[in-house]
Amino acid sequence: MEIQLRLEEKSDYRVVEELTRDAFWNHHVPGCDEHYLAHILRTSPAFVKELDFVALVNDQIVGNIMYSKAFIQGDDGKRYPVLSFGPISVLNNMQGMGIGSSLIQHTMKLAAKLGYQAIVIYGDPEYYHRFGFTGAENFNIGTAWDTYATPLLACELIPGALQNCPGKFYEDDIYHLDETASALFDQNFPPKEKCSGLPSQKRFSELVAMNRPR
Numbered sequence: 001m002e003i004q005l006r007l008e009e010k011s012d013y014r015v016v017e018e019l020t021r022d023a024f025w026n027h028h029v030p031g032c033d034e035h036y037l038a039h040i041l042r043t044s045p046a047f048v049k050e051l052d053f054v055a056l057v058n059d060q061i062v063g064n065i066m067y068s069k070a071f072i073q074g075d076d077g078k079r080y081p082v083l084s085f086g087p088i089s090v091l092n093n094m095q096g097m098g099i100g101s102s103l104i105q106h107t108m109k110l111a112a113k114l115g116y117q118a119i120v121i122y123g124d125p126e127y128y129h130r131f132g133f134t135g136a137e138n139f140n141i142g143t144a145w146d147t148y149a150t151p152l153l154a155c156e157l158i159p160g161a162l163q164n165c166p167g168k169f170y171e172d173d174i175y176h177l178d179e180t181a182s183a184l185f186d187q188n189f190p191p192k193e194k195c196s197g198l199p200s201q202k203r204f205s206e207l208v209a210m211n212r213p214r
Contacts, residue, residue, distance in 0.1 A: 003102045004056045008064065012054055013042070016064045016089070021189060023089040028204040030194035034087040036182040037175070041066055046172035048083065050114060051107045055090070055099045063090040065103040067111070068174070070120060072141055074167035082154075082162075083111055083119045084171055104131050108157065117161035120154045120169050124207060128153050140166030142214035150210035168214075 008016060017035045024032035041047050048067040055063035070084040085107070090099045108119065108131065120136060121128070133153040136142070139162040143149050146168055156162050 001057060001097060003099055005053050005102060005106050006056070007049075008052045008054050012061060013039075015061050016054060018189070019061060019064065019091050020087050020089040021186075021192075022092055023095075024087065025192055026195045026198055027200045029201060030196045031186070031192075033177050033179070033182040034089070035189070036185045037177060038064070038066060038087055038089075039185060041068060041174055044068065044172055044174040046070070046174060051083075051085075051111055053103055053107055055103050057094065057099070062094045063099040063103055064088070065100075065107055067107065068172050070169065070171050072120070072162075072165050072167045072169055074165050075140075076165075076167075078165070080165040080167070081117075082169075083116045084121050085119065086121060086123075101130075108132075108155070112157040117158040118154060118156050120152070122149075122151050123153055124203070125150065125153060131155065136169065139163065142168050143211070144168050144170050146214045147211040148214050151207040 017038050020038045021032060021035035024034040046068040048069060051067035053065055054061045065085055065088040067083055067085045070082050072080040072082060074080055088100060088103060111119065120141065121133070125133070125135065133155045135150065136152040136154040137148040139154055141152070141154060141162065143152055152169060154162055
């Protein structure tokens with residue numbers, strides 16, 4: 001299977017939002033908000049359009065990754081810029097075929113060429129370790145609420161970039177979603193059943209609970 005990657009174009013927006021909804025629906029919680037996040041993230045000053053890529057198979061968009069600027073508020077009072085990515089989406093019926101890996105590997109290499117030094121994300125370590133991510137705790141980096149969290153992961157694009165900036169990680173405020181606005185946005189899409197009790201939701205709840213004081 002040949003996977004083609006290119007930058008997202010304005011004409012792709014709706015397709016990307018649909019595939020993001022498809023990928024995340026009932027995955028973490030009943031329903032999802034990630035398609036709304038994709039919709040509003042493009043308007044944020046933190047959005048990095050140079051790393052907003054789509055994946056195509058047979059000329060059909062089947063995946064997308066979006067990046068934003070974030071920072072570590074250092075214990076020394078300094079602010080250290082980093083990248084973060086998400087949502088990253090692959091159509092449900094195309095998952096497990098290397099599409100997500102292609103998007104991540106391509107954009108991480110490009111991010112390094114563009115001069116970015118490190119990436120910090122929230123994600124499942126069982127998946128992201130293969131791309132060089134490790135627990136942010138290993139760099140003495142914690143959450144904005146000053147805990148060490150298992151799903152808070154970091155990867156140096158430049159060796160040593162995170163060695164001397166212990167502190168708290170902050171995503172852009174765009175990630176603090178308005179649930180009412182998200183629900184209204186979702187009304188623009190065909191109805192889908194919300195389900196609970198799924199294994200992926202249990203895993204998400206387990207990861208969220210893996211916090212301890214920093």
